[in-house]
Amino acid sequence: MSKTNINENIVESLIGTTIEKKKSRIPARLDFLQSATGLFLAVFMIFHMLFVSSILISKDFMLSVTKAFELSFLFEGGSTIPVFIAISVVFAVFIFHAFLALRKFPINYRQFLRLKTHSNLMKHSDTNLWIVQITTGFALFFLGSIHLYTMLTNSGNIGPYASADRVYSDYMWMLYILLLIAVEFHGAIGLYRLSVKWGWFDSGDAKESRRRLKRVKMIMTVVMLLLGAMTLIAYMKIGYEHQANYGERYTLSSNIGDK
């Protein structure tokens, strides 16, 4: 940090404005970035779900999706590096989003008590949805981090058998059930919140637009939870059947007729 920057920070922290006696633009950037990182993660999670649920079609299809991410169309047999880089980027955005979202959390007993009493008394659906969001968000600090670190260190071990073994034999299913619930609620509520926060899809009648957005949010949560549950069951089944051969990798040739 340069001396000028340090001086600017000193002035702003003491006076509340910049040296030019202007309000800092940082709060605006942080608000925007919280929304932008949230949008990135929510869209990523939708595609992530579509990709992992490819197992519901067939093991071969899931493997071909995995290989596509390993850029097998460019390198012979694919490379784990693109997957590692992709997970690193998601992990970084995830941590940054958590850091930004922390600004909104109740941070002491008084705030916590007032918020809890307020939401219990008022029974207002959007306020309650936000309580769900901060609860699932808090859970995701840990659940998401465990999953992302596991995948970062196993970026080459993604595939029909490798993933199923992880889910079943490595006992990750317990974490994935909680992760699935937390992500789907957090993501869908987050996308709804982004829309009303920035006035997206506002057709002129804000109340009606909001009603529609809420319906879409509910459908999204239900569909993603169902798809996620079915996918998890599919990996559990494969993992159960494959436990005796734990560690073996699925190849297209090894399983002809067993799709």
Add this chain to the structure above:
Amino acid sequence: MSKTEDASLEKQEQNIGKVEDVVKKSELVLEKEMSIDGSREITITSLKYNPSNPNSKPEFVDYKLRETPGMTLYIALTKIKATLDNDLSSDFVCRAGICGACGMLVNGRPQLACKTLTSDFESGKIELLPLPTFKLIKDLSVDTGTWMKNMSLRVNSWIVSKEKTDISKIEKPVEPKVADEVFELDRCIECGICVASCSTAIMREDFVGAVGLNRVARFQIDPHDTRTDEDFYEIIGDDDGIFGCMSLLACEDHCPKNLSLQSKIAYMRRKMVNV
């Protein structure tokens, strides 16, 4: 005791009996009047507490009364104060949803007492609490005035213009559509219900609230006001202003004047983030 004294005593007793009969009859009439169309008994529970009295302890007091047709909470509270507890405090001025003085938590939801019908509560049980986020004066009475005054000063809630006004000339015309938009936002009665509904305001007392953001939007739209978005950023461009809002929209859902707070806050957010 002489015969004359006996007779006088008897007469007095008869008179007392007559008075008692009259009282009983008028009570019956009152009871009958109050139970028109099979009205029911409702229970209003109110928090009672006087912060300025060191001996006062917060307590919940139940008041049972007969519901009358078209009874609002304003009427019910007036009846309670007139017949059951003249020490109960609550604020009212207009009785018509205009002055914004009678905001309170009604079964947990911030709303105006004068616009709330007791018949809306099927169970007949209504719990009243003072609006949170404002200084409690006593029982259901809170000081929204000081809060609103500070908010007005903070957001410079008036026309700021660099142009000199020449009163000998006709004012510049304003597009009717724009004027309508400004007047629409001017319908705010500063009752404080949006602030008491807001989770940010509940947790962080410096938050400007939807009422403040609505004020800023009102002047941002008004062509008489020459302030730029950069100027407005200086007022609400921080976490106590527009960026503190989490868009939970209880303000919009509870606003007794049905102001489009959701759209206006989103509008101001888009403006401020692009400054």
